[in-house]
Amino acid sequence: MNLLVSHLVDAAAVGELLWDHFLAPSTRAWLDEVAGGPGRGRVLLAWLCGVHDCGKATPAHQRLWPEGARAVREAGLSWHEPTAAKHRWRHDRAGGFLLRSVLSDAGWSPEQVEWVWPLVAGHHGLFPAEGQLPEPRRAQGQLRGEGNWPRVQQELVRWFTQALGFAGVGAVQPVSVPSRAAQLHVSGLVVMADWIASDEHHFVGVDDLDEVSMEAARKRAGRAWAELGLRGGWGSLTAPASGVFEARFGHAPRDSQLAVLEAARAMQAPGLLVVEAPMGEGKTKAALVAAEELAARFGADGVFVGMPTQATSDPMFSQVRSWAGAIDAGLAGQVALLHGKRMFNKEWTALLAADAELDRRFAGVDEYGMHCGDDEYGLAAVSQAPADAVAERQAPAQWFLGSKRGLLCPFVVGTIDQLLFAATRTKHVMLRTAGLAGKVVILDEVHAADVYMSQFLREGLRWLGQAGVPVVLLSATLPPSQRREFIDAYLLGAASKEEAAFPAPPEPVGYPRVTAAWLDDDRAAPRFDVREAAAWRPDVPVEVEILSEQMLGAGSTTEQRRAALDAGDRAVADLLEQWLAVGGCALVIRNTVARAQSTFAELQARFGDDVRLLHARLTVQARADRTEDCLQLLGPPPKPGDDPRPPRPARLILVATQLAEQSFDVDTDLLVTDLAPIDLLLQRIGRLHRHAGTVRPSSVEQPRVVVTGFDDTGDRPPRLLYASEKIYGRYLLLRTAAEVSRARETGWRIPTVVPELVDRVYSGQPLVPEGWVEAETAARTDWEQEQSARAAGATPFLLTRLGEHEAPTLEGLHSDGVSGGGSESLMEAVVRDGERGVEVILVVADGDRYRTLAGRALGPNGEVPDGVLDEVLGATVRLPPTLSQAAVQECRVLPGWQGHPWLRYSLALELDGQHRKKLGETVVRYDTELGLVEETKQ
Missing domain, CATH: 1.10.3210.30 (Hypothetical protein af1432)
Structure with a gap:
């Protein structure tokens, strides 16, 4: 008792x-x-x-x-x-x-x-x-x-x-x-x-x-x-002195990085810092040093770095650990990686393994005093550290790694979803707020937030503004309207106002550019500081070409569509044979997994082992391994002290989906890409001739982007790839196609032209050829209706409902119930606009027993022997959303998994000996090279 x-x-x-x-x-x-x-x-x-x-x-x-x-x-x-x-x-x-x-x-x-x-x-x-x-x-x-x-x-x-x-x-x-x-x-x-x-x-x-x-x-x-072993961050931090960039990163700052630090120093109260700079400019490093300045001036004790995806979070985790360790060697061990697949990050798991002997008994307790051995991120919190060994920990205290506690760690790198979750009316949302308050928040690639996600981001910025949390937003391609929305949301929060007629911030002219916004001492009027700087690299003239592709109408047959797809793949292969005849490295980005798989198969038939494939329907282990392989072969040159890397291949073709457009630090000589909205298209171009000093074959010395995925019809509006229209909408694709068509004559000077292109496409001003205007007008009407509907769709899940932003207390915050669910996968569906596809673990059903994908035996009920757990978990794959309902109805938790802390909620997709399974009316197959393939619909 x-x-x-x-x-x-x-x-x-x-x-x-x-x-x-x-x-x-x-x-x-x-x-x-x-x-x-x-x-x-x-x-x-x-x-x-x-x-x-x-x-x-x-x-x-x-x-x-x-x-x-x-x-x-x-x-x-x-x-x-x-x-x-x-x-x-x-x-x-x-x-x-x-x-x-x-x-x-x-x-x-x-x-x-x-x-x-x-x-x-x-x-x-x-x-x-x-x-x-x-x-x-x-x-x-x-x-x-x-x-x-x-x-x-x-x-x-x-x-x-x-x-x-x-x-x-x-x-x-x-x-x-x-x-x-x-x-x-x-x-x-x-x-x-x-x-x-x-x-x-x-x-x-x-x-x-x-x-x-x-x-x-x-x-x-x-x-x-x-x-x-609980602790906070750095306590009271001293403002960074001159030479801070050299001390943290081993090199002098670029002009744009200095502009970010100077803007942070100009802020007279906690506020919002918006950094817009080209891909590869070093925005994240500038943001981390600015975070030191903001923390020193406004009393923050740590940092949250939010990335657009799990894959982009992993390399950022390494960078933040290195930066924190340069401030104080003990801080590197206080950085947590926070996303649902962190158990596949080798650096993270190695840190946990180093702490294993310190962590034997503690399992943590939930709000009811019940003991729990696993968390929502797939990591068991298993023990406590002896008091005399706390200083030896290589990773944050295990208590922080339990369910809903991750943001309480002093330093956190994770997906932006972690901040978006804090803007939802969910149970224990106060723990997420407590984890963000008292930190500096850095959000990278914020342009990736669509209209639905932006509702949660703006709601989060309101709460952070009211909490006095300094925020740094990073983007290479941020539409001006989106910049203004983010600034307004933060300032409204800081003023505790539902709405206010704040003056617009000065419009930056140059690029890179930095906009700082905060409220004056009376919290009544905004103050701004806008700076521009020269990019660290001179403009690169990028040649723009169009590879027209036949687009079929709705009445076409399956055979006709297959023939058109094959023709498009052959055209890409022919083009690559021409440009890579003497070598070189190319990136081919397709807008769908099926399209990427088809292109890979054609290219592999021609180029053999010189082709790689990367997309989201690989198992998590295969995706992690392939990402690491690409970064080793095409990533930035190693720094002094880094492990040696293999030489840059004489020829390599990487076929990928949109995974390659965000924080994917690879350098390719040639880019072939499906049409996408201009900001995303420019992000993809950011992988082209990315690193200075790379030796390239003569045929690809000049950076070139080839845009496909639509038919080049001249005066008539182009017909677009149906899947691209479904993902991005016809309106922005038409306007982007107009810019691409114009650029065939002039090319683009990157990065100077980036903000101008983004502004033109998103401004709504006349842009398309006269023969396209009617189609563009209809597309804009549809786009505006869809944007409004999607924005409204987020409303029921927001932490604060319309008209409540000036409420004085927390009374009734959950009076209408919670929104979303407790697990990370359910929460992702809430903040990312609907079902993202059910995750399943692939196993092979072999008569009356089970095997892993690689053929290792499991128990008769799926029991996992010692040493096989990583292989089983590594076979996790996310199904297409169209198969989610069938998966929930037809897949099950294997009997041998029901008592396992990491597997007890995991659905098994039981494949036959040919790695096939029928789900609903669709037969899927897992191929070790192609990943999950939708074979037939019966």
Whole structure:
């Protein structure tokens, strides 16, 4: 048994340690301000962390354990059990209800009561409305308690308050009301303290009231903190001095990188920094150094770096570890990789393996004190570190790696989804907010957020602005309208306004360009700092060609479509034979997996082993291995001290999907690409002649992009690849096709022309030839309707609904229920516009037993022998969305997986001996070279 008062003081003691060893200086500063002066924020936080469970002092909770219930009754507190048994009253809502009364009776002002009670009522992850607090009427007071119960509840809060050193409950009252974002931040800290103090490995139950004290609780909390290895980031950071780029990265800064740092220094308050610069300009390095400046000036204690995809997160993880280690050697071990496939990142798993001997017992606890051995990101949190070995850890404390806790790590690299999740009305969203608040947030490739994702990004920027979190946005191809939307969202949040008529920021002229935005001291008017700089490399003239492709209408037969596809593949192969006759490296980007597979097959028949294929329907292990192989062969030259790399191949052709257009640091001599909107097309061109000093064959010394995927019809509007229209919409593709057609004569000077091209295509100004205008007008109408519908589709999932951005408290935040789901795959579907395809693990059903794809034997029910788990997990593949429903209906968790912490929720796709399976009306096959292939539809 653990006395309730024992848990309250334990949680309060953990709250003190959060203040001492975890909170950012900026968080401590505003807590002190709210509490009434220096040092008062610490004890206020401890009180909030401890008082969270006051609702357990009710019959509703005390009756749940028969032995404890008898003890309570023997102490003179009673209830009518038959009545109480018929109803339920959650102790978190009971706590909010009781605390409102206790605080009011103690003389607290209504505005202070109203922001504090939701912290208690919402500490299990959901914030109810005030009307949802009281016990059910039919309980007739038997859940709240009558007789002496009100006195006991008052006394419990009084005793706990005085144990913390306050004269009484009235003395706790803050002097100001924090922002709603700050309240959500504190709520996350309360949950964090509760989960730590609920760990029975460290907080053994106390059943003797004489043994309960703050002194004893502090000793328990101190031991737990040391054994868990918890810590914050760098604490108070010194502003970077001259020479910081050389110290961090081994080279002098480029002009554009200096402009980013100078803009950060010009900001007079936490704000938004938008960096637009060419591909390969070094934006991320500039952002990391700017983060040091912003952290030093505004009291941040760590960094979150959000990337567009899991694949782009992995190399960034290495870069951030190197940067953090250059600041302080101990910080490299505090960087977490946060995405659903991190177990396939060799650097991450090696760090965890290095900590394995330190991590043997701790499994963590959830919000109910239940022990859990796995998390939503596929990694088990299995143990605790001995107190004397904490400093030897190579990766963040295992406690941080449990479900929903990843953003609480001091330094985090993950997908942008992690920030988007924090903008959704989901359970325990406060933990995500607490993980982002107190950091500098860097988001790369923000142009990749479509209209649906942008709703969540803008909502997230509102909350970050209100929380005073400095944010750095990076993009090579950001439309001006999107830049303005992001700036407005952040400033509206900082001003705590639903809407406001802020003046537009000055429009930058040059490229690279940096725009800084923040509010003045009165938080009433925006301030801007706009800078331009010269790109580090001179313009490169890129020749633009069109490879016209026959497009068939809706009435064409399967055979006709197949013949047209084959003809298009042959045309690409013919072109590559011409340009790569004496060698060279080419990148071919197709807009669909099926198209990439078809092109690969044709090219492999002609060029043999010189061809590689990379797309999203490979198994995760194959995709990781192929990505690493491409980076080794075509990536940037190694730095001093790096492992040697194989020489650049004499000839190589990489066929890929859109995976290759974002943060994929490869250098190719020739690019062949399907038509895509201009910003994405320019991103793809960013892989062309990317690294200076590369020796290229004479035939490809001049950078050249060949655009295909549409028929070149001259004066008539082009017919576009149907799949491309479905992905991107006809409107932007038509306008981009017009620019591509024009560029055949003039080429493009990259990077100077990049912002001009993006602005023209997205501006809506007249652009297409006269013969295309009617088709463009119709396409624009369809596009605008679709954009509006998709934006509206995000509304039900947003953390704050329209009209609520000026709400003063968290009351009712979840009153309409949660949006989305708890798992990462379900959340991805919420923030990325619908079903992304079910993930399955491929196994081969061989009679009455199972094998892995590589042929290793599993148990008769799929049991996984020691040493085979990585191979099984590595066979995970994401199915096309069209097959998701069939997969859910026809696939199952193998019986031998049901008790396994990493496999118990994983669907197995049971292939036959030819690696085939019928799903619904479609036969799929897994080919070791092509990946998952949709063979037939019956």
